Amino acid sequence: TQTVSQSDAHVTVFEGDSVELRCNYSYGGSIYLSWYIQHHGHGLQFLLKYYSGNPVVQGVNGFEAEFSKSDSSFHLRKASVHWSDSAVYFCAVREYSNYQLIWGSGTKLIIKP
Amino acid sequence: DAGVTQTPRHEVAEKGQTIILKCEPVSGHNDLFWYRQTKIQGLELLSYFRSKSLMEDGGAFKDRFKAEMLNSSFSTLKIQPTEPKDSAVYLCASSLEQGAVFFGKGTRLTVV
16 A cells, blocks of 8 residues: 655744655655645645656755655755745655555644744 | 636535536646545545546545536536535646646535
């Protein structure tokens, strides 16, 4: 059974701090991984995805994520957060061979002034 | 550049009513998803279409939830009859195969 785990339900940092949001998955086949952001009252918006090549992928608004096959991880990072980054972040895994899209439970990022 | 459009944004229904939610996917996308989102359950897949063919009908949601896609640019989700536990945000999303998934702003349904 494929799973996507976001172990932190909430992460709190100060504005200007760096942040890492964790995502671990269990799946043995060919997949691609992605991150989405959801601001309060809105739908999810795509941030970035990885399927091959350079394990560090750049997304919008200064976000990047690093794929690690050995750790089965795809953690999201930002060097300096802004108050507007306050949102819920979702990690997702999608198989190459079929439609299955598996979502993590989300991590709420709280930015203190 | 039109994204995914969902209507209405808010819906209030009495228990037992039939409601229909609407979705227009991004033009050219061949995958369409319907999700229900609640704080407790998170994102739950209701239906998935690929090139207008129903690929996934949501298992436990089958009896009162029915999604249709009569053409590639329009989909509906019918809930019949509604129950208070159906109160949630309903999200429609579309994508190209293996591409980024684009979400609508959602419909907030309240069943009283």
